[in-house]
Amino acid sequence: xxxxxxxxxxxxxxxxxxxxxxxxxxxxxxxxxxxxxxxxxxxxxxxxxxxxxxxxxxxxxxxxxxxxxxxxxxxxxxxxxxxxxxxxxxxxxxxxxxxxxxxxxxxxxxxxxxxxxxxxxxxxxxxxxxxxxxxxxxxxxxxxxxxxxxxxxxxxxxxxxxxxxxxxxxxxxxxxxxxxxxxxxxxxxxxxxxxxxxxxxxxxxxxxxxxxxxxxxxxxxxxxxxxxxxxxxxxxxxxxxxxxxxxxxxxxxxxxxxxxxxxxxxxxxxxxxxxxxxxxxxxxxxxxxxxxxxxxxxxxxxxxxxxxxxxxxxxxxxxxxxxxxxxxxxxxxxxxxxxxxxxxxxxxxxxxxxxxxxxxxxxxxxxxxxxxxxxxxxx
Amino acid sequence: xxxxxxxxxxxxxxxxxxxxxxxxxxxxxxxxxxxxxxxxxxxxxxxxxxxxxxxxxxxxxxxxxxxxxxxxxxxxxxxxxxxxxxxxxxxxxxxxxxxxxxxxxxxxxxxxxxxxxxxxxxxxxxxxxxxxxxxxxxxxxxxxxxxxxxxxxxxxxxxxxxxxxxxxxxxxxxxxxxxxxxxxxxxxxxxxxxxxxxxxxxxxxxxxxxxxxxxxxxxxxxxxxxxxxxxxxxxxxxxxxxxxxxxxxxxxxx
Ligand SMILES: Nc1ncnc2c1ncn2[C@@H]1O[C@H](COP(=O)(O)OP(=O)(O)O)[C@@H](O)[C@H]1O
Ligand SMILES: [Mg+2]
Numbered sequence: 231x232x233x234x235x236x237x238x239x240x241x242x243x244x245x246x247x248x249x250x251x252x253x254x255x256x257x258x259x260x261x262x263x264x265x266x267x268x269x270x271x272x273x274x275x276x277x278x279x280x281x282x283x284x285x286x287x288x289x290x291x292x293x294x295x296x297x298x299x300x301x302x303x304x305x306x307x308x309x310x311x312x313x314x315x316x317x318x319x320x321x322x323x324x325x326x327x328x329x330x331x332x333x334x335x336x337x338x339x340x341x342x343x344x345x346x347x348x349x350x351x352x353x354x355x356x357x358x359x360x361x362x363x364x365x366x367x368x369x370x371x372x373x374x375x376x377x378x379x380x381x382x383x384x385x386x387x388x389x390x391x392x393x394x395x396x397x398x399x400x401x402x403x404x405x406x407x408x409x410x411x412x413x414x415x416x417x418x419x420x421x422x423x424x425x426x427x428x429x430x431x432x433x434x435x436x437x438x439x440x441x442x443x444x445x446x447x448x449x450x451x452x453x454x455x456x457x458x459x460x461x462x463x464x465x466x467x468x469x470x471x472x473x474x475x476x477x478x479x480x481x482x483x484x485x486x487x488x489x490x491x492x493x494x495x496x497x498x499x500x501x502x503x504x505x506x507x508x509x510x511x512x513x514x515x516x517x518x519x520x521x522x523x524x525x526x527x528x529x530x531x532x533x534x535x536x537x538x539x540x541x542x543x544x545x546x547x548x549x550x551x552x553x554x555x556x557x558x559x560x561x562x563x564x565x566x567x568x569x570x571x572x573x574x575x576x577x578x579x580x581x582x583x584x585x586x587x588x589x590x591x592x593x594x595x596x597x598x599x600x601x602x603x604x605x606x607x608x609x
Numbered sequence: 610x611x612x613x614x615x616x617x618x619x620x621x622x623x624x625x626x627x628x629x630x631x632x633x634x635x636x637x638x639x640x641x642x643x644x645x646x647x648x649x650x651x652x653x654x655x656x657x658x659x660x661x662x663x664x665x666x667x668x669x670x671x672x673x674x675x676x677x678x679x680x681x682x683x684x685x686x687x688x689x690x691x692x693x694x695x696x697x698x699x700x701x702x703x704x705x706x707x708x709x710x711x712x713x714x715x716x717x718x719x720x721x722x723x724x725x726x727x728x729x730x731x732x733x734x735x736x737x738x739x740x741x742x743x744x745x746x747x748x749x750x751x752x753x754x755x756x757x758x759x760x761x762x763x764x765x766x767x768x769x770x771x772x773x774x775x776x777x778x779x780x781x782x783x784x785x786x787x788x789x790x791x792x793x794x795x796x797x798x799x800x801x802x803x804x805x806x807x808x809x810x811x812x813x814x815x816x817x818x819x820x821x822x823x824x825x826x827x828x829x830x831x832x833x834x835x836x837x838x839x840x841x842x843x844x845x846x847x848x849x850x851x852x853x854x855x856x857x858x859x860x861x862x863x
Binding site: 237516528530 | 672706709724
């Protein structure tokens with residue numbers, strides 16, 4: 231009987247397409263929005279992955295990774311003196327104004343790395359040498375920097391070229407690859423001392439202290455010790471990522487707006503598939519009644535309806551998630567919008583589709599269970 | 610398989626076993642103003658091997674009687690025995706299973722599934738009885754051959770004429786070799802010649818030893834095919850005709 235159930239389903243072309251289309255749309259919308267949201271969330275912590283330090287020591291009122299409140303220079307030594315700390319280095323981070331080769335203003339994320347160790351260095355050098363940051367007025371920029379700081383209609387800037395940061399010359403000595411920063415500005419790396427010259431003069435210039443624990447010491451324990459003894463905030467990289475994501479959830483409307491769209495996709499899916507499937511059942515009620523008269527049990531008819539509902543569900547899910555993945559392949563090279571399709575997102579979409587199918591099938595099964603087979607004798 | 614019973618005076622019992630026996634069945638639809646008493650104490654009986662017509666004016670309760678006999682409709686009072694099984698007190702599920710095994714249906718509106726081919730439509734009762742798909746379709750094709758539609762197996766019902774569709778429905782009703790075939794107005798959606806063709810088929814292909822065919826109709830052209838006729842009027846059986854009385858009745862009405 232089940233092959234006939236599928237033929238009955240697909241024989242009604244219009245409803246079949248409507249069902250598959252509705253479920254595809256719902257699956258696509260939910261998966262794509264979730265992936266963009268997850269991508270955006272991953273951007274909020276990309277800074278941590280770019281610097282790759284075990285412990286981040288920040289000012290006591292810093293709540294998340296993309297916030298900067300300056301520290302005193304002396305804090306570096308206070309951290310160094312905490313038991314279990316192998317080494318601690320200063321880092322500068324700040325959004326500065328640069329000029330591209332046409333003289334147009336561009337915002338950049340300037341990172342000043344500790345000169346002796348260059349700790350916090352970018353994950354991957356594509357060209358040039360990081361060591362040359364020890365020379366005066368030198369910077370390493372990332373790929374986004376190449377893109378943003380090149381003038382329109384001219385060849386991209388390269389090693390040896392110069393541009394201006396805050397009216398001071400910056401000579402490019404290397405190109406690196408980074409994960410895109412949450413704020414969307416290109417990374418420009420210099421030495422710490424150089425960064426202080428680029429940045430506008432302020433009383434306190436130190437942004438973050440990056441620290442590593444002694445071999446064998448537990449990272450979290452060392453972070454707790456730093457916090458206790460210095461009164462500063464010390465996060466392990468994981469903790470900092472977690473509080474950052476928590477901060478986004480608690481203090482921004484971003485999750486809410488994505489949730490709204492995802493819930494909307496779910497509601498549209500439920501409404502379209504439920505409504506279409508129910509009218510499919512209503513249209514076939516006479517035939518279902520005839521099947522019942524001919525000896526089909528309610529359980530048999532229920533399984534037929536479940537098969538029909540889950541068939542369109544599976545096809546819709548496959549197409550929806552497939553299209554979401556295609557969207558991902560299209561936008562990832564561009565870098566905008568963020569996109570991170572995780573297995574858990576796909577499972578969530580699958581659960582939502584299963585709920586839709588169960589709901590649709592339930593509407594039909596309820597109708598069929600109450601169906602009097604005697605209706606087939608009525609004209 | 611026959612159930613011992615006291616035959617009503619109007620239907621003298623012969624040696625042939627009883628297929629269906631209905632005693633004192635009543636059925637009321639609705640309540641209050643919309644209350645309709647469709648069956649007002651009906652006694653009805655058919656024998657195996659018989660083609661039995663139930664006739665009477667529209668609204669007299671023929672379809673209702675057929676529905677309760679088929680176990681597709683609950684009734685209020687009275688006893689119903691079908692092929693030696695008492696339907697009173699049986700669960701819905703048990704009645705459904707019983708129907709699927711022993712009863713074949715032919716409807717006025719054919720009730721073929723339009724998205725399935727003729728072979729698939731005919732195979733449905735077999736599939737519901739657990740016959741494997743391949744075997745069921747083979748049998749279905751043979752039955753279509755028997756009703757003269759051997760070449761239409763891959764067509765959809767909507768591509769056929771009304772008479773052809775009803776022949777497909779006959780093939781479907783016969784496919785699982787049921788012992789009781791129930792037809793509600795099988796000819797009234799068809800023109801005269803086609804109606805005769807369908808009745809010919811029902812009286813040859815459907816009739817078999819041990820099988821009973823009950824046909825509800827108000828189409829006098831079909832009376833000549835009957836072994837017996839039960840005439841109903843206003844929710845009651847008016848008379849049961851066979852032998853000379855039946856011949857006289859048929860002559861009178863055709
Ligand atoms: N489902 C129903 N609800 C209400 N009244 C019904 C229903 N089915 C039949 N009736 C009524 O019962 C009576 C007998 O109907 P039916 O058995 O269909 O007659 P026939 O088949 O002889 O034309 C009619 O008055 C009809 O209106
Ligand atoms: Mg009727």
